[in-house]
Amino acid sequence: YTPLAELDPEVKNIIDKETWRQFTGLELIASENLTSLAAMEANGSMLTNKYSEGLPNARYYGGNEYIDELEILCRKRALQAFNLDPAKWGVNVQPYSGSTANFAALTALIQPQDRLMGLGLPDGGHLTHGYYTAKKKMTASSIYFQSLPYALSPESQLIDYEGLAASAKIFKPKLIICGASAYPRDWDYATLKKTAEKEGAWLMADIAHTSGLVAAQTLNSPFEYCDVVTTTTHKTLRGPRAGLIFFRKDLKDAADLEKRINDAVFPACQGGPHNNTIAAIATALLQAAQPSFRDYAKQVIANARTLAETLVGHGYKLQTGGTDNHLVLWDLRPIGLTGSKVEKVCDLMGITINKNAVSGDASAQVPGGIRLGTSAITSRNMLEADVKVVGDFLHRAVQLSLVLQKEAGTKLLKDFVRVATVQEEGKEGFAKV
Ligand code: PLP
Numbered sequence: 057y058t059p060l061a062e063l064d065p066e067v068k069n070i071i072d073k074e075t076w077r078q079f080t081g082l083e084l085i086a087s088e089n090l091t092s093l094a095a096m097e098a099n100g101s102m103l104t105n106k107y108s109e110g111l112p113n114a115r116y117y118g119g120n121e122y123i124d125e126l127e128i129l130c131r132k133r134a135l136q137a138f139n140l141d142p143a144k145w146g147v148n149v150q151p152y153s154g155s156t157a158n159f160a161a162l163t164a165l166i167q168p169q170d171r172l173m174g175l176g177l178p179d180g181g182h183l184t185h186g187y188y189t190a191k192k193k194m195t196a197s198s199i200y201f202q203s204l205p206y207a208l209s210p211e212s213q214l215i216d217y218e219g220l221a222a223s224a225k226i227f228k229p230k231l232i233i234c235g236a237s238a239y240p241r242d243w244d245y246a247t248l249k250k251t252a253e254k255e256g257a258w259l260m261a262d263i264a265h266t267s268g269l270v271a272a273q274t275l276n277s278p279f280e281y282c283d284v285v286t287t288t289t290h291k292t293l294r295g296p297r298a299g300l301i302f303f304r305k306d307l308k309d310a311a312d313l314e315k316r317i318n319d320a321v322f323p324a325c326q327g328g329p330h331n332n333t334i335a336a337i338a339t340a341l342l343q344a345a346q347p348s349f350r351d352y353a354k355q356v357i358a359n360a361r362t363l364a365e366t367l368v369g370h371g372y373k374l375q376t377g378g379t380d381n382h383l384v385l386w387d388l389r390p391i392g393l394t395g396s397k398v399e400k401v402c403d404l405m406g407i408t409i410n411k412n413a414v415s416g417d418a419s420a421q422v423p424g425g426i427r428l429g430t431s432a433i434t435s436r437n438m439l440e441a442d443v444k445v446v447g448d449f450l451h452r453a454v455q456l457s458l459v460l461q462k463e464a465g466t467k468l469l470k471d472f473v474r475v476a477t478v479q480e481e482g483k484e485g486f487a488k489v
Contacts (some may be wrong), residue, residue, distance in 0.1 A: 081406040082446060086383040086429025087237065087265065089294045090436065091336070092343060099296045099336035107328045111318060123331050130334050133341035134300055137271045140279060144306045146314050149298075149337060150321050150329040154264045154288035157299030157321075158184040158233075159196055161286050164303075164313070164320035165231050165258045168200050172231040173224060173257075175215070176205030178413040180238035180385075182262065189419075204229065208415045213376045214241055221251045228255055234278070235262030235286075238412050238427050240360075240379040242276050249281035260284040264299075266381050268292030268431070271344050272353030275381060283307065284317070292356065292382055292431050295340025298333045352434060356382045359430035362440040366447025372454075375414050375425070383429045387414045393457055395423040401457045402426075407449060 061068045103126070109116040112124040127149060134147045151157035166172065174185025181187065183195045186203025193199045204227045206220040224232065232252045234243055245261065252259035261278035267287035269275045278285050285302040289295035303317045304310060343349060364378045367386060375385035388395060395411025402409050414425035430443065
Protein backbone atom coordinates (compact mmCIF):
# COMPACT_ATOMS: atom_id res chain seq x y z
CA TYR A 57 0.00 0.00 0.00
CA THR A 58 1.40 3.36 -1.02
CA PRO A 59 -0.52 6.34 0.39
CA LEU A 60 -2.08 8.69 -2.14
CA ALA A 61 0.15 11.57 -0.98
CA GLU A 62 3.19 9.54 -1.98
CA LEU A 63 1.83 7.83 -5.09
CA ASP A 64 0.04 10.83 -6.58
CA PRO A 65 0.81 14.08 -4.78
CA GLU A 66 -0.82 16.07 -7.58
CA VAL A 67 -4.26 14.55 -7.03
CA LYS A 68 -3.77 14.56 -3.25
CA ASN A 69 -3.02 18.26 -3.39
CA ILE A 70 -6.20 18.97 -5.36
CA ILE A 71 -8.25 16.94 -2.87
CA ASP A 72 -6.66 18.86 0.01
CA LYS A 73 -7.44 22.21 -1.61
CA GLU A 74 -11.06 21.23 -2.21
CA THR A 75 -11.36 19.91 1.36
CA TRP A 76 -10.03 23.25 2.62
CA ARG A 77 -12.48 25.13 0.39
CA GLN A 78 -15.35 23.11 1.82
CA PHE A 79 -14.14 23.61 5.40
CA THR A 80 -13.58 27.33 5.14
CA GLY A 81 -16.47 28.34 2.89
CA LEU A 82 -20.20 28.62 3.33
CA GLU A 83 -21.85 25.98 1.20
CA LEU A 84 -25.26 27.22 0.10
CA ILE A 85 -25.80 25.22 -3.07
CA ALA A 86 -29.22 23.64 -2.64
CA SER A 87 -28.27 20.37 -4.34
CA GLU A 88 -25.20 19.76 -2.18
CA ASN A 89 -24.69 18.38 1.29
CA LEU A 90 -21.94 16.96 3.49
CA THR A 91 -22.14 13.19 3.64
CA SER A 92 -20.84 11.38 6.70
CA LEU A 93 -17.26 10.13 6.96
CA ALA A 94 -18.69 6.65 7.55
CA ALA A 95 -20.53 6.77 4.21
CA MET A 96 -17.34 8.02 2.55
CA GLU A 97 -15.41 5.16 4.12
CA ALA A 98 -17.88 2.69 2.59
CA ASN A 99 -17.62 4.54 -0.72
CA GLY A 100 -13.84 4.24 -0.76
CA SER A 101 -13.79 0.54 0.12
CA MET A 102 -12.69 -2.69 -1.60
CA LEU A 103 -16.22 -3.02 -2.98
CA THR A 104 -15.00 -0.78 -5.81
CA ASN A 105 -13.25 -3.83 -7.27
CA LYS A 106 -16.27 -6.08 -7.77
CA TYR A 107 -18.37 -6.65 -10.89
CA SER A 108 -21.95 -7.76 -10.26
CA GLU A 109 -24.14 -7.19 -13.33
CA GLY A 110 -27.65 -8.44 -12.64
CA LEU A 111 -29.63 -8.56 -9.41
CA PRO A 112 -29.08 -10.34 -6.08
CA ASN A 113 -29.04 -14.12 -6.61
CA ALA A 114 -29.13 -13.62 -10.40
CA ARG A 115 -25.71 -12.24 -11.40
CA TYR A 116 -23.62 -12.56 -14.52
CA TYR A 117 -20.42 -12.89 -12.43
CA GLY A 118 -19.27 -15.23 -9.68
CA GLY A 119 -18.09 -14.21 -6.23
CA ASN A 120 -21.09 -12.10 -5.40
CA GLU A 121 -22.28 -13.64 -2.14
CA TYR A 122 -21.37 -10.54 -0.09
CA ILE A 123 -22.47 -8.11 -2.77
CA ASP A 124 -25.89 -9.83 -2.82
CA GLU A 125 -26.09 -9.45 0.95
CA LEU A 126 -25.21 -5.75 0.60
CA GLU A 127 -27.73 -4.96 -2.14
CA ILE A 128 -30.54 -6.75 -0.27
CA LEU A 129 -29.62 -4.80 2.90
CA CYS A 130 -29.56 -1.51 0.98
CA ARG A 131 -32.98 -2.18 -0.53
CA LYS A 132 -34.40 -3.05 2.90
CA ARG A 133 -33.00 0.16 4.39
CA ALA A 134 -34.32 2.25 1.49
CA LEU A 135 -37.84 1.00 2.13
CA GLN A 136 -37.44 1.49 5.89
CA ALA A 137 -36.06 5.01 5.56
CA PHE A 138 -39.15 6.05 3.58
CA ASN A 139 -41.49 4.05 5.82
CA LEU A 140 -42.65 1.86 2.92
CA ASP A 141 -44.34 -1.53 3.14
CA PRO A 142 -42.24 -4.09 1.20
CA ALA A 143 -45.50 -5.70 0.04
CA LYS A 144 -46.47 -2.45 -1.69
CA TRP A 145 -43.16 -0.94 -2.82
CA GLY A 146 -39.94 -2.21 -4.29
CA VAL A 147 -36.72 -0.33 -5.03
CA ASN A 148 -33.79 -0.55 -7.39
CA VAL A 149 -30.63 0.79 -5.72
CA GLN A 150 -28.28 0.50 -8.70
CA PRO A 151 -28.67 3.85 -10.57
CA TYR A 152 -25.37 5.69 -10.80
CA SER A 153 -27.03 9.09 -10.44
CA GLY A 154 -30.33 10.95 -10.52
CA SER A 155 -30.14 11.46 -14.27
CA THR A 156 -29.62 7.79 -15.03
CA ALA A 157 -32.35 6.85 -12.55
CA ASN A 158 -34.73 9.16 -14.40
CA PHE A 159 -33.78 7.93 -17.84
CA ALA A 160 -34.14 4.33 -16.70
CA ALA A 161 -37.58 5.14 -15.25
CA LEU A 162 -38.64 6.75 -18.54
CA THR A 163 -37.30 3.74 -20.45
CA ALA A 164 -39.33 1.44 -18.20
CA LEU A 165 -42.58 3.37 -18.29
CA ILE A 166 -43.00 4.60 -21.87
CA GLN A 167 -41.94 3.82 -25.42
CA PRO A 168 -39.55 5.87 -27.57
CA GLN A 169 -41.32 9.02 -28.86
CA ASP A 170 -44.19 8.65 -26.39
CA ARG A 171 -45.37 11.86 -24.77
CA LEU A 172 -44.40 13.12 -21.33
CA MET A 173 -44.91 16.30 -19.31
CA GLY A 174 -42.57 17.78 -16.72
CA LEU A 175 -42.14 21.16 -15.02
CA GLY A 176 -40.30 23.51 -17.40
CA LEU A 177 -36.65 24.19 -16.58
CA PRO A 178 -37.08 27.99 -16.23
CA ASP A 179 -39.84 27.26 -13.72
CA GLY A 180 -37.64 24.98 -11.62
CA GLY A 181 -37.88 21.62 -13.40
CA HIS A 182 -34.88 19.42 -14.16
CA LEU A 183 -33.18 18.76 -17.51
CA THR A 184 -34.21 15.11 -17.34
CA HIS A 185 -37.92 16.01 -17.24
CA GLY A 186 -38.13 16.65 -20.99
CA TYR A 187 -36.24 19.93 -21.34
CA TYR A 188 -35.58 21.39 -24.77
CA THR A 189 -35.11 24.89 -26.17
CA ALA A 190 -36.53 26.50 -29.30
CA LYS A 191 -33.19 25.77 -30.96
CA LYS A 192 -32.33 22.34 -29.68
CA LYS A 193 -33.50 19.13 -28.09
CA MET A 194 -30.56 18.89 -25.76
CA THR A 195 -31.53 16.25 -23.22
CA ALA A 196 -32.16 12.55 -23.75
CA SER A 197 -35.62 13.05 -22.23
CA SER A 198 -36.57 15.34 -25.13
CA ILE A 199 -34.51 13.62 -27.84
CA TYR A 200 -36.07 10.19 -27.31
CA PHE A 201 -39.51 11.31 -26.10
CA GLN A 202 -41.98 14.03 -27.09
CA SER A 203 -42.20 16.42 -24.18
CA LEU A 204 -44.34 19.37 -23.18
CA PRO A 205 -43.51 21.51 -20.17
CA TYR A 206 -46.05 22.65 -17.63
CA ALA A 207 -45.50 25.88 -15.77
CA LEU A 208 -45.96 28.00 -12.68
CA SER A 209 -48.85 30.38 -12.33
CA PRO A 210 -47.39 33.84 -13.12
CA GLU A 211 -49.36 35.36 -10.26
CA SER A 212 -48.75 32.93 -7.41
CA GLN A 213 -45.55 31.35 -8.80
CA LEU A 214 -46.95 28.04 -7.58
CA ILE A 215 -47.47 25.03 -9.88
CA ASP A 216 -50.40 25.80 -12.16
CA TYR A 217 -52.26 22.53 -11.58
CA GLU A 218 -55.29 23.68 -13.60
CA GLY A 219 -53.13 24.69 -16.54
CA LEU A 220 -51.34 21.36 -16.32
CA ALA A 221 -54.66 19.48 -16.38
CA ALA A 222 -55.86 21.54 -19.38
CA SER A 223 -52.63 20.91 -21.33
CA ALA A 224 -52.67 17.21 -20.45
CA LYS A 225 -56.21 16.94 -21.80
CA ILE A 226 -54.95 18.07 -25.21
CA PHE A 227 -51.41 16.66 -25.21
CA LYS A 228 -52.41 13.24 -23.77
CA PRO A 229 -49.08 12.40 -22.12
CA LYS A 230 -48.28 8.81 -21.20
CA LEU A 231 -46.25 10.08 -18.25
CA ILE A 232 -46.45 13.09 -15.95
CA ILE A 233 -43.32 13.89 -13.95
CA CYS A 234 -43.52 15.98 -10.80
CA GLY A 235 -40.62 17.17 -8.68
CA ALA A 236 -38.10 19.94 -9.28
CA SER A 237 -34.61 21.31 -8.84
CA ALA A 238 -35.70 24.79 -7.88
CA TYR A 239 -39.19 24.97 -6.42
CA PRO A 240 -39.41 26.27 -2.85
CA ARG A 241 -42.90 24.92 -2.10
CA ASP A 242 -44.45 21.51 -1.49
CA TRP A 243 -46.37 19.47 -4.08
CA ASP A 244 -50.05 18.55 -4.30
CA TYR A 245 -49.66 14.90 -5.31
CA ALA A 246 -53.39 14.13 -4.89
CA THR A 247 -54.33 16.68 -7.57
CA LEU A 248 -51.59 15.43 -9.88
CA LYS A 249 -52.82 11.87 -9.44
CA LYS A 250 -56.33 12.90 -10.49
CA THR A 251 -54.96 14.47 -13.70
CA ALA A 252 -52.74 11.48 -14.46
CA GLU A 253 -55.59 9.06 -13.87
CA LYS A 254 -57.94 11.05 -16.06
CA GLU A 255 -55.50 10.95 -18.97
CA GLY A 256 -54.34 7.37 -18.36
CA ALA A 257 -50.77 8.55 -17.66
CA TRP A 258 -48.19 7.22 -15.25
CA LEU A 259 -47.35 9.59 -12.40
CA MET A 260 -43.70 9.75 -11.44
CA ALA A 261 -42.20 11.95 -8.72
CA ASP A 262 -38.54 12.93 -8.85
CA ILE A 263 -37.83 13.92 -5.25
CA ALA A 264 -34.06 14.27 -5.77
CA HIS A 265 -33.94 17.56 -3.87
CA THR A 266 -36.37 16.87 -1.08
CA SER A 267 -36.00 13.13 -0.41
CA GLY A 268 -34.32 13.66 2.98
CA LEU A 269 -37.21 15.90 4.01
CA VAL A 270 -39.74 13.37 2.69
CA ALA A 271 -38.00 10.51 4.54
CA ALA A 272 -38.13 12.61 7.72
CA GLN A 273 -41.86 13.15 7.10
CA THR A 274 -41.49 16.91 7.07
CA LEU A 275 -43.01 17.26 3.58
CA ASN A 276 -45.95 15.62 1.78
CA SER A 277 -45.25 12.05 0.73
CA PRO A 278 -45.42 11.25 -2.99
CA PHE A 279 -45.66 7.53 -2.21
CA GLU A 280 -49.36 7.69 -1.52
CA TYR A 281 -50.16 8.79 -5.07
CA CYS A 282 -47.28 8.11 -7.47
CA ASP A 283 -46.49 4.94 -9.42
CA VAL A 284 -42.75 5.50 -9.47
CA VAL A 285 -40.55 7.72 -7.29
CA THR A 286 -36.95 8.51 -8.18
CA THR A 287 -34.37 10.34 -6.12
CA THR A 288 -30.74 11.18 -5.89
CA THR A 289 -29.08 10.10 -2.65
CA HIS A 290 -26.71 13.04 -2.16
CA LYS A 291 -28.88 16.10 -1.64
CA THR A 292 -31.09 16.42 1.45
CA LEU A 293 -30.74 12.64 1.95
CA ARG A 294 -27.03 13.29 2.66
CA GLY A 295 -25.57 10.14 1.10
CA PRO A 296 -23.09 9.45 -1.70
CA ARG A 297 -23.73 10.53 -5.30
CA ALA A 298 -26.21 8.06 -6.75
CA GLY A 299 -29.88 7.43 -7.49
CA LEU A 300 -32.78 5.20 -6.41
CA ILE A 301 -35.95 4.14 -8.21
CA PHE A 302 -38.96 3.13 -6.12
CA PHE A 303 -41.83 1.35 -7.88
CA ARG A 304 -45.27 0.21 -6.81
CA LYS A 305 -45.82 -3.47 -6.21
CA ASP A 306 -49.55 -3.24 -5.58
CA LEU A 307 -50.74 -2.34 -9.09
CA LYS A 308 -52.62 -4.72 -11.39
CA ASP A 309 -49.49 -5.49 -13.44
CA ALA A 310 -47.11 -5.05 -10.52
CA ALA A 311 -44.73 -7.85 -11.48
CA ASP A 312 -44.49 -6.31 -14.90
CA LEU A 313 -43.57 -2.87 -13.48
CA GLU A 314 -40.88 -4.37 -11.25
CA LYS A 315 -39.35 -6.22 -14.19
CA ARG A 316 -39.59 -3.18 -16.44
CA ILE A 317 -37.75 -0.99 -13.92
CA ASN A 318 -35.07 -3.56 -13.20
CA ASP A 319 -34.49 -4.33 -16.89
CA ALA A 320 -34.37 -0.62 -17.70
CA VAL A 321 -31.59 -0.04 -15.17
CA PHE A 322 -29.64 -3.08 -16.38
CA PRO A 323 -29.09 -3.91 -19.18
CA ALA A 324 -30.95 -1.04 -20.90
CA CYS A 325 -29.18 1.96 -19.34
CA GLN A 326 -26.32 0.74 -17.15
CA GLY A 327 -23.69 -1.95 -16.74
CA GLY A 328 -22.25 -3.24 -13.48
CA PRO A 329 -23.55 -1.63 -10.27
CA HIS A 330 -21.11 0.54 -8.29
CA ASN A 331 -21.08 -1.62 -5.18
CA ASN A 332 -18.96 0.78 -3.16
CA THR A 333 -21.63 3.43 -3.74
CA ILE A 334 -24.42 1.01 -2.82
CA ALA A 335 -22.62 0.36 0.47
CA ALA A 336 -22.43 4.11 1.11
CA ILE A 337 -26.12 4.52 0.23
CA ALA A 338 -26.95 1.77 2.75
CA THR A 339 -24.97 3.58 5.45
CA ALA A 340 -26.60 6.93 4.64
CA LEU A 341 -30.05 5.30 4.73
CA LEU A 342 -29.30 3.82 8.14
CA GLN A 343 -28.51 7.35 9.30
CA ALA A 344 -31.62 8.78 7.61
CA ALA A 345 -33.81 6.34 9.55
CA GLN A 346 -32.57 7.65 12.95
CA PRO A 347 -34.64 10.09 15.02
CA SER A 348 -31.72 12.55 14.85
CA PHE A 349 -32.18 12.77 11.08
CA ARG A 350 -35.73 13.96 11.63
CA ASP A 351 -34.34 16.74 13.83
CA TYR A 352 -31.84 17.54 11.08
CA ALA A 353 -34.58 17.78 8.44
CA LYS A 354 -36.71 20.05 10.64
CA GLN A 355 -33.70 22.29 11.23
CA VAL A 356 -32.95 22.43 7.47
CA ILE A 357 -36.45 23.81 6.92
CA ALA A 358 -36.30 26.18 9.91
CA ASN A 359 -32.97 27.49 8.61
CA ALA A 360 -34.32 27.98 5.08
CA ARG A 361 -37.26 29.93 6.52
CA THR A 362 -34.89 32.11 8.55
CA LEU A 363 -32.76 32.75 5.47
CA ALA A 364 -35.87 33.72 3.51
CA GLU A 365 -37.09 36.03 6.30
CA THR A 366 -33.68 37.68 6.61
CA LEU A 367 -33.55 38.44 2.88
CA VAL A 368 -37.15 39.68 2.80
CA GLY A 369 -36.25 41.81 5.83
CA HIS A 370 -33.55 43.45 3.72
CA GLY A 371 -36.23 44.27 1.15
CA TYR A 372 -35.49 41.60 -1.46
CA LYS A 373 -37.97 39.64 -3.54
CA LEU A 374 -38.11 35.86 -3.29
CA GLN A 375 -39.98 33.57 -5.61
CA THR A 376 -43.27 32.75 -3.83
CA GLY A 377 -42.11 35.06 -1.02
CA GLY A 378 -40.63 32.26 1.10
CA THR A 379 -40.11 28.52 1.37
CA ASP A 380 -41.58 25.23 2.62
CA ASN A 381 -38.41 23.20 2.07
CA HIS A 382 -34.62 23.51 2.04
CA LEU A 383 -34.27 26.12 -0.69
CA VAL A 384 -34.83 29.77 -1.39
CA LEU A 385 -35.10 31.29 -4.86
CA TRP A 386 -33.96 34.88 -4.84
CA ASP A 387 -35.26 37.02 -7.68
CA LEU A 388 -32.55 39.61 -8.46
CA ARG A 389 -34.32 41.20 -11.41
CA PRO A 390 -36.07 43.93 -9.37
CA ILE A 391 -32.63 45.27 -8.32
CA GLY A 392 -31.14 44.94 -11.81
CA LEU A 393 -28.55 42.22 -11.20
CA THR A 394 -28.09 38.83 -12.83
CA GLY A 395 -27.49 35.59 -11.00
CA SER A 396 -24.10 35.00 -12.61
CA LYS A 397 -22.63 38.28 -11.33
CA VAL A 398 -23.74 37.66 -7.77
CA GLU A 399 -22.51 34.06 -7.98
CA LYS A 400 -19.02 35.31 -8.90
CA VAL A 401 -18.93 37.96 -6.18
CA CYS A 402 -20.07 35.38 -3.61
CA ASP A 403 -17.36 32.97 -4.79
CA LEU A 404 -14.79 35.59 -3.90
CA MET A 405 -16.31 35.92 -0.43
CA GLY A 406 -16.14 32.16 0.17
CA ILE A 407 -19.90 31.78 -0.18
CA THR A 408 -20.89 29.14 -2.70
CA ILE A 409 -24.24 29.64 -4.40
CA ASN A 410 -25.57 29.10 -7.91
CA LYS A 411 -27.23 31.30 -10.48
CA ASN A 412 -30.71 30.07 -11.26
CA ALA A 413 -33.62 30.89 -13.53
CA VAL A 414 -36.56 32.50 -11.79
CA SER A 415 -40.14 32.33 -12.96
CA GLY A 416 -40.67 34.59 -15.98
CA ASP A 417 -37.03 34.55 -17.16
CA ALA A 418 -36.92 34.73 -20.93
CA SER A 419 -34.12 32.19 -21.06
CA ALA A 420 -32.60 29.70 -18.64
CA GLN A 421 -29.23 30.72 -20.12
CA VAL A 422 -29.30 34.20 -18.51
CA PRO A 423 -30.78 33.48 -15.12
CA GLY A 424 -32.28 36.36 -13.19
CA GLY A 425 -31.83 34.88 -9.77
CA ILE A 426 -29.87 32.69 -7.43
CA ARG A 427 -30.77 29.51 -5.60
CA LEU A 428 -29.77 29.01 -1.97
CA GLY A 429 -30.06 25.90 0.15
CA THR A 430 -29.55 25.15 3.82
CA SER A 431 -28.81 21.38 3.74
CA ALA A 432 -25.03 21.68 4.02
CA ILE A 433 -24.82 24.49 6.57
CA THR A 434 -27.35 22.61 8.72
CA SER A 435 -25.09 19.54 8.52
CA ARG A 436 -22.47 21.84 10.04
CA ASN A 437 -24.87 22.44 12.93
CA MET A 438 -25.84 25.97 12.04
CA LEU A 439 -29.00 27.22 13.71
CA GLU A 440 -31.33 30.13 13.01
CA ALA A 441 -29.07 32.77 14.62
CA ASP A 442 -26.13 31.66 12.41
CA VAL A 443 -28.30 31.66 9.32
CA LYS A 444 -29.36 35.22 9.99
CA VAL A 445 -25.68 36.22 9.84
CA VAL A 446 -25.34 34.28 6.56
CA GLY A 447 -28.33 36.21 5.19
CA ASP A 448 -26.63 39.47 6.20
CA PHE A 449 -23.43 38.38 4.38
CA LEU A 450 -25.48 37.73 1.24
CA HIS A 451 -27.04 41.16 1.57
CA ARG A 452 -23.53 42.65 1.65
CA ALA A 453 -22.48 40.65 -1.40
CA VAL A 454 -25.44 41.94 -3.35
CA GLN A 455 -24.87 45.51 -2.17
CA LEU A 456 -21.23 45.27 -3.29
CA SER A 457 -22.33 44.04 -6.71
CA LEU A 458 -24.85 46.88 -6.92
CA VAL A 459 -22.38 49.59 -5.94
CA LEU A 460 -19.86 48.40 -8.53
CA GLN A 461 -22.51 48.28 -11.20
CA LYS A 462 -24.03 51.64 -10.27
CA GLU A 463 -20.80 53.58 -9.85
CA ALA A 464 -19.19 52.62 -13.10
CA GLY A 465 -21.66 50.62 -15.12
CA THR A 466 -21.89 46.95 -15.90
CA LYS A 467 -18.45 46.91 -17.51
CA LEU A 468 -16.68 47.52 -14.22
CA LEU A 469 -18.62 44.77 -12.53
CA LYS A 470 -17.77 42.43 -15.38
CA ASP A 471 -14.08 43.44 -15.13
CA PHE A 472 -14.18 43.06 -11.37
CA VAL A 473 -15.56 39.58 -11.70
CA ARG A 474 -13.10 38.66 -14.46
CA VAL A 475 -10.00 40.09 -12.78
CA ALA A 476 -10.98 38.81 -9.38
CA THR A 477 -11.64 35.35 -10.76
CA VAL A 478 -8.22 35.26 -12.38
CA GLN A 479 -6.62 36.48 -9.16
CA GLU A 480 -8.57 33.98 -7.10
CA GLU A 481 -7.27 31.23 -9.33
CA GLY A 482 -3.80 32.68 -8.84
CA LYS A 483 -4.49 32.71 -5.08
CA GLU A 484 -4.02 36.47 -4.73
CA GLY A 485 -7.47 37.21 -3.42
CA PHE A 486 -9.35 40.31 -4.47
CA ALA A 487 -7.64 42.90 -2.32
CA LYS A 488 -5.84 44.33 -5.34
CA VAL A 489 -8.96 44.88 -7.43
N1 PLP B 1 -33.46 15.28 -10.65
C1 PLP B 1 -33.45 16.47 -10.03
C2 PLP B 1 -34.75 17.06 -9.58
C3 PLP B 1 -32.25 17.13 -9.78
O1 PLP B 1 -32.24 18.32 -9.18
C4 PLP B 1 -31.04 16.53 -10.21
C5 PLP B 1 -29.72 17.16 -10.00
O2 PLP B 1 -29.51 18.23 -9.63
C6 PLP B 1 -31.09 15.31 -10.89
C7 PLP B 1 -32.33 14.71 -11.09
C8 PLP B 1 -29.86 14.69 -11.47
O3 PLP B 1 -29.04 14.12 -10.54
P1 PLP B 1 -27.53 13.73 -10.89
O4 PLP B 1 -26.77 14.98 -10.94
O5 PLP B 1 -27.16 12.80 -9.79
O6 PLP B 1 -27.55 13.02 -12.22
